[in-house]
Amino acid sequence: MTTLLDVAKKANVSKMTVSRVINHPDKVTDELKQLVYEAMRELDYHPNVIAKALANNSTRIIKLCILEDIDTTEPYYMNLMIGIAKTLDLHQYSLQLVTRRNFDIGNCDGYIITGMRISDVDWIKDLKKPVVLFGENRYGFDFIDTNNKAGTYLLSQLALKKGYEKLIYVGIDSKESFEYSREAGYLQQVQEKRMVPELHRFGNHSHLSEDFIRQNWNKIPKNTAFICASDRLALGVERAIVRCGGKVPDEFGVTGFDGVFLNQVASPKITTIKQSIIQMGSACGETLLDKIQSGESQGSLVFEPKLSLGGTLRD
Amino acid sequence: MTTLLDVAKKANVSKMTVSRVINHPDKVTDELKQLVYEAMRELDYHPNVIAKALANNSTRIIKLCILEDIDTTEPYYMNLMIGIAKTLDLHQYSLQLVTRRNFDIGNCDGYIITGMRISDVDWIKDLKKPVVLFGENRYGFDFIDTNNKAGTYLLSQLALKKGYEKLIYVGIDSKESFEYSREAGYLQQVQEKRMVPELHRFGNHSHLSEDFIRQNWNKIPKNTAFICASDRLALGVERAIVRCGGKVPDEFGVTGFDGVFLNQVASPKITTIKQSIIQMGSACGETLLDKIQSGESQGSLVFEPKLSLGGTLRD
DNA sequence: GATTAAATTGTTACCGATAACATCAAACAA
DNA sequence: TTGTTTGATGTTATCGGTAACAATTTAATC
The missing domain is CATH 1.10.260.40 (lambda repressor-like DNA-binding domains)
Structure with a gap:
């Protein structure tokens, strides 16, 4: 050498x-x-990267903090990690996976954080190394996310274009920023068309949205489209409609959000927003490395949503 | 600090x-x-890992060499990488993905190689850093693999136990070690039962095995089970049988090998050998790190096959 | 008890880079 | 002409460890 x-x-x-x-x-x-x-x-x-790291006393370690419970059946976090790791490896950084518990063990050069709640804001602000969040937030942290608002806006628009006359929003009962944004996208579209908004919120489980639809089936007019905040909720809605004797997509429309795994096995596939988690993970890594190198905030990166046409909206 | x-x-x-x-x-x-x-x-x-690395002049980099074409629809390599990365990250090593082309760019502390062919033996022998292969071989390199022979042996045994009277092996037309081992497992079972072996080999594509079965349909007696060297081949065989009017599993049995992705979407699911690529990847990483640390060969690690019961053998 | 071997601990130099300071020459002002 | 400033380059110490060697103590041998 x-x-x-x-x-x-x-x-x-x-x-x-x-x-x-x-x-x-x-x-x-x-x-x-x-x-x-x-x-x-x-x-x-x-x-020699190692010598450089020693001289700069840096660690070449990036911590990925996943602050919510990991659903191992969803390839979501796997994809995120793959995306991040891809970038980091390219620059000879290594990735350390941490959770709430083992958070402050060992040093590092920067953090990628996902699943932040309001109560986390304070300690994240106190971190002494650069931080990038995966998922939008309204506290001034740099982040990477899909344009959530644009996503539901587009889906709502599409549903109207397909001739559905009423739009009902089925959201996630959470105070996280992405949910506000998805609601905002729906609301904007509805207001532009001078329609009356109708929102319902549940935990993010298909059976919750399913139960709701079945219990309120008689109040739902035909030619309604449900704009759901997640594929999971959409799946529940679709199931309820079918069980109540409704026809998707002829009489009712359904749209989801995410398109990670469920969308691959569902039948019919849900019309949804497709997110390339791997690509976004890569962007997380790149943004963070840039931030480390320059010492300056790099701003946020918002990925424009891509429609994934399934069979739950009329053709 | x-x-x-x-x-x-x-x-x-x-x-x-x-x-x-x-x-x-x-x-x-x-x-x-x-x-x-x-x-x-x-x-x-x-x-301080960095200082240690500098003093030992090591790089903390492991190269993962994938010597065959990567089929991106198969999560096989993803899983392998995840498994390896998991272990390496734990020890603050980073993973570098290389192919035939960019192989000798930059230094490293060790190699994990998969997809080795006979023509690769020489240069791999010349490598100056520890090597672990993913996939069995007969050239003395340490490796991690499933016990391929035991896999087909078990499947053959199971098929006989379920009452199929003839076993036909549908293999991969390749000179790689794993294929010899899978054939050997079938042969051993057949010989133990004093039956006449029948082997056919094709490229690893479902349409090849499918075509073969359809063309030879009239020569195949009922109550035959096909022991296939991969899920892909098994899928083709199953499809051919159904199209020719045969019944699986009542009249014909089919078994595969791998159970990575296809097995998740196929219907009926194939009775096959399930491999935990992630776990094996981890083992690769651990073995290599041990080898680096001790400077000595760590021997090979063979994972015992796990049967994954699908619907292509009688119950 | 003197001599030598073995075991234990400390010193020094080095891994390959970088920051902080020192040096030197050219450019400029008085 | 002389002193001062500026810009370009070289020197030294340092990051946090480790190997090789030196020094010291302890044990073993005759």
Whole structure:
């Protein structure tokens, strides 16, 4: 392995000059820079990441904090991890998975946090290393997320275009930011069309939305579309409609949100918003690394939603 | 962060003694060892992995070499990577994914190789860092794999127990070791029962086995079970039987091997061997790290096959 | 009891980089 | 011309460990 010193000798300069060419090229004459670049190329020099890390006393470790319970049947977190790991590995960082319990064991260079609740805001603000959240928030933390509002807005719009005359929103009973945004998307579309909004909220389980629909079946007019905050809720709604003798998509429309796993096995597939968790995970990693390197906030990254057309809205 | 020096001071010894307590405890008196342990505990000392890596000039990088084409629809490699990464991250190693092309870019501490062919043996032997293969081989490399022979042996045995009177092996047309082993498992069972073996080999595509069965349908007696070398081939066989008017599992039995993804969507599910790729990936990582640390070969690890009962053998 | 071998502990240099400071030459002002 | 500022480069110490060697103590041998 060739080192800084080898390059320095070959270029007839000091180690420090070579180091500067790499890290602060503006502080070196063009003439020397050329010499150094040439030496590096000839010797096929690659900086030793480990030595660099020691000198900067950094750890090359990123902590991924998953603050909610992990549903192992959902490939959601797997995909997230794969996306993050892909980026981190590329830059020779390693990923450490932590939960609420083992959170502060060991040092690191930065955090990726997902599943934050309001009560977490304080300690996250106190963290001394750069942080990127996975999932939108309204506390000023940089984050990566799908444009939730645009998602439900688009789905609502599509449902209206397909001729459904009433839109009912079936949401998640939670105070998290993404839910507010999804509701906002629905509301905006409904208001633009001068319609009357109707919202219901449940825990994120298909049987809850299913029960609700069955119990209120007689109050639901035909030609209604249900804009659901998750595929899970959508699945419950669809099931209830079918069991009550309704026809999807002819008499009733249903849309979901997520498209991670359920969408692959459901039949008919739900018309939903597809999120590339892997890609978003990669973005998390990149944003965080940029933040670490520059020391500055990198802002948030919002992925525009992609419609995934299933069979639960008219064609 | 507390360092070796802090501990050394607290325990009134030299840095070196502390280092020895950690790495070569047998070379230090019990008395001093106690002092050092206490100091470490009181100061909550955790060794700095980066500094250690620099001193040992190691890279903390493991290369995962996938030598065959990656079928991205199969979660096989994803699972493998997840398993490996899980272990490596635990020990603060990072994983670098390489293929035939970018193989020798950059240094590393060890290799995990999968998809090796005979022509690869030479260069793998020449590698200067520890190697673990994923997938059995007969060239003396340490490996992790399912007990392939036991797998087909068990499936063949089960098929006979269920009353099928003839066993036909549908294999993969490849010279890789795992295929020989799967054939051997079938052959052993057949020979033990004094039956006449019948083997056919194809590329690993469902339509190849399907075509074969359909073309030879009139030569296949009822009450035959097909022992297939992969779920893919099994799927083709099952499809052919159904299209030719045969009944699975009443008239014909089918077994597969792998149970990774296809098994989740197929209907009926194939009776097959289930492999936990994630777990095996973890084992790969652990074996390799042990090998790196000890400098000695760790031998191979063979996972005993687990039957996954589907609907393609009689109950 | 003197000599030598073995076991234990401490010193020094080094892994490969970087920051902080020191040096030096050229450019500029008085 | 001389002193001062500026910019470019080199020196040294440091990050937190470890190996190789030196020094010291203890045990073993004759």
